[in-house]
Amino acid sequence: MLNRNAEALFWIGRYMERAENHARLIDVHFHLQDEDAPSVPRDGADGVPPALCKWGRIVDALGSRAAYEQQYGGAYNEQDVVRYVTLDRDHANSLVTCVNHARDNVRTLREKLPSELWDVANGFYLWLREKQAGDPARESPHQFFGRIKEWTALFCGVTQSVMPRENEWHFIECGRYLERTENTLRIIQSAIAASASAAEAGDGCELYPYLQAVLRSVSGYQPFRRHYADGVSADAIIEFLVLNEAFPRSVQFSLDALDENLRGIELQEKQLRAAHDRIVRQVAKLKAELACLEREDLGLDREGAVTGRLLQAAGQLGTAFAHTFFRVGEATA
Helix, strand or coil: CCHHHHHHHHHHHHHHHHHHHHHHHHHHHHHCCCCCCCCCCCCCCCCCCHHHCHHHHHHHHCCCHHHHHHHHCCCCCHHHHHHHHHCCCCCCCCHHHHHHHHHHHHHHCCCCCCHHHHHHHHHHHHHHHCCCCCHHHHCCHHHHHHHHHHHHHHHHHHHHHHCCCCHHHHHHHHHHHHHHHHHHHHHHHHHHHHHHHHHHCCCCCCCHHHHHHHHHHCCCHHHHHHHCCCCCCHHHHHHHHHHCCCCCCCHHHHHHHHHHHHHHCCCCCHHHHHHHHHHHHHHHHHHHHHHCCCHHHHHCCCCCHHHHHHHHHHHHHHHHHHHHHCCCCCCCC
16 A cells, blocks of 8 residues: 555544544533533633633644634634634634545545545535534534534444455544544543633632533543443543543543554555554553553543643654654645
8 A cells, every 4th residue: 555545544534533523522512601610701801711711621622722822812712713623724623624634535545445435525525615604603503513423423434334444444443543542632631721720710610510521522421420320520530531441432442443453454565564563562552551540540630641641642653653654744734
């Protein structure tokens, strides 16, 4: 397989997962906007830390604060943040940009991929392209972002049902699960930072309300309540999102799936096989670190040091993929 094809496949998985993550984050914030603590401002205001603003928390969860403030200044409000995350074509990681890139990559590989993937990716982009900046607010935000989640679920379902379990499949899945790992860790870090900012502001806000929103953003609220029926706590929520082996959006599950698909990639070149083995060992080391974590370790992580270390390791995996399988200097970020 040519390295440019591997890169395109890997980023198809990443971009589609990123688009779904954007939709989930904003959708849950619309749902929970009436449940915010009274002391937490709903829109950006002078002197208010972005982590304490509902819309600022979304930007932090995407790791885009610097880019957002460069484009929109320091004010965090619904109109600007929703536009920035969803339909801003000048933002390299906006939802519409991610879908466009995924579509372009599928188009590049149409001869190697089932035609159904192109039908879904193209239909998704054409539907989204017609939307204007104010449409999510004018329409029902829940319906708008729910429709985006349906499109990404359709794409995922098509790949699951029609793609042979060969290298093309494994590269898409590696991209999907590496992106999911980073997204979950980044969302947890955002919640921890929000709680720390609230504590510094002296409003007595606890971590749990923020993490409850995190659970809803990954569709994990009901699975969590079934698993921890009598033990709802911030520590239990963090443990569930990081270490649960059965929940599809936990860090542990995502790394297990990444490991499985990475090992499924078959390479002919001896040099590539050696580099591939190094990435497999990197994933194994990260999984070993997770295996050594206890709830107490995560519960004491009020500054996000543990999740930050895991996020850094996940980022290093992305770099390792680029240097191993893609043309160095041309991997998309």
